[in-house]
Structures are given as C-alpha cells and as structure tokens.
Amino acid sequence: MSQRDTMSQPIEQIVRRKLSDEVFDRLERMITSGELRPGDEMPSERVLMERFGVGRPAIREAMQSLANMGLVNISHGERAKVLQLTAKSIFRQVDLTAKIMLAQSADSLDHLKSSRIFFERGMAREAAVKATPADIDDLRDIVEEQRRSLGSAEEFIAADMQFHTRIAQISGNPIFVAVSEAMLAWLKAYHTDMLIWTGKEKFTLVEHEQILDCLAANDANGAEAAILKHLERSSALYSNRD
DSSP states (O other): OOHHHHHHSOOOOOOOOOHHHHHHHHHHHHHHTTSSOTTOBOOOHHHHHHHHTOOHHHHHHHHHHHHHTTSEEOOTTSOOEEOOOOHHHHHHHTHHHHHHHHHHOHHHHHHHHHHHHHHHHHHHHHHHHHOOHHHHHHHHHHHHHHHHTTTOHHHHHHHHHHHHHHHHHTTOOHHHHHHHHHHHHHHHTTBOSHHHHSSHHHHHHHHHHHHHHHHHTTOHHHHHHHHHHHHHHHGGGBOOOO
16 A cells, blocks of 8 residues: 555544543443452442542542443442342333433334334233233232222323233243333323223223233233234323323
8 A cells, every 4th residue: 555545544533531431441341240249349449549540530430430320339428339230220221211212202102102012912922821820810910909990090000000011020031021111111101191081991901801811711812912902902092292
C-alpha cells in the first residue's frame, strides 16, 4: 500500500475512556469471573483505590453503574454486596424504560399485546401437558378469588394477572414466569378500568373457567384455542392513553 493510499484511509480516532469506565469493566470481570460471588461484599473503596490506582470518585461512579445494572446492592453505611441475578431481577431493571416506551408509542403497545398472545398460547399448551392436580386446584382457587373480587377493579385485575402467571409457573421455567410477570406489569398501566363494570368482567370469569377446564383435561389444542379467544377479546381493554 502506497503512502498516498495510507493517507486516504478514514481516520480512526482513539478515544480516551473515563477512569470510572475502566474501573467498571474490572469490577464487572471480578463478578462475571466468579472472583466475587452473589452475597459477597465488594472490597472497600480504599482497597479498590489502591488496587486500581484511581481516586474515590472513579470508584463510586463505577459502583453506582454496577448498582444501576442490578449487579450490586448499595446500602448506606454498609459495604456493597454482589446480587444474585435472576430473570425477574433483570426484567425489573428495564421496567421503567419499557413503560416509557409504551407511553410514547401506540405501536409498541400493540406489539406488546401481540407478543403476549403469542407467548400465552405456548404457555397454555405447555400447561395442558404438565399441569398436576395441585396446579389445577391453585388455578380454581384463583378463579374463585377473582369471582369474589367483582366490584373491586384493582383486586379483580390482580387476580387476573395471578391466573395468567400461575399458568406460566406450570412450565417450571423461571424465565417464562419472569416474562409473564413483566408483560402483565407493563400492560397493567394501560388497562382501562374494566370499562367501569359493564359486564365485561363476567366474560373474563367464564373464559378463565373454559381455559381451566381444558388444562384439567390435558387438552392442549383446546387450551390454546380458549386462551386465544380470551386474549383477543380482552386485548381491547388495553389502550394507550395520551
């Protein structure tokens, strides 16, 4: 390559990173490598300052970034501790940003409703295959609790969410449960007040019982069809309120 060709290449500027970013990377490696495990206390600020050769501000900024990602817990007057990451805790980290996204875009809300239908159809089939008598009894108790909540929108919706999350729990997969809880929590903010009790809530009870009957009969096709019918109808209860 000639000198002229070399000079014509685009400039690749080297950007100097903040000290706190470097500290963050090193602390993150200490956690991901297993040097620090869930429940362990982080080294003191003084130890980290000496180890990395940086000042207190860089340590504190890096530590706060770890806390913002849910990797450590910072309590006043105590040493920061490494947290046990779970699917639920990871979704909690994006809870606020997900709600902001939904508030800013009607399309995002429609996409979430569509995703929920796709997800719950699979959960219904899985539950129909795996449900035990104890699972079915739990679901029946939830439906009865929901029936007793008629007249109280908040309690009725809470039982509704519990019913759908309990179906996901039958899978035995904590990621499925976390996805179910997250989607329902995000949708709850856009749930109208059950149309101020115009009788729509009674359709919900009937449809939950139909889903439950299919699960009890280990009817995967029936359970999928029942939950699809239920979610396509109830989907209209969620609206993006500008």
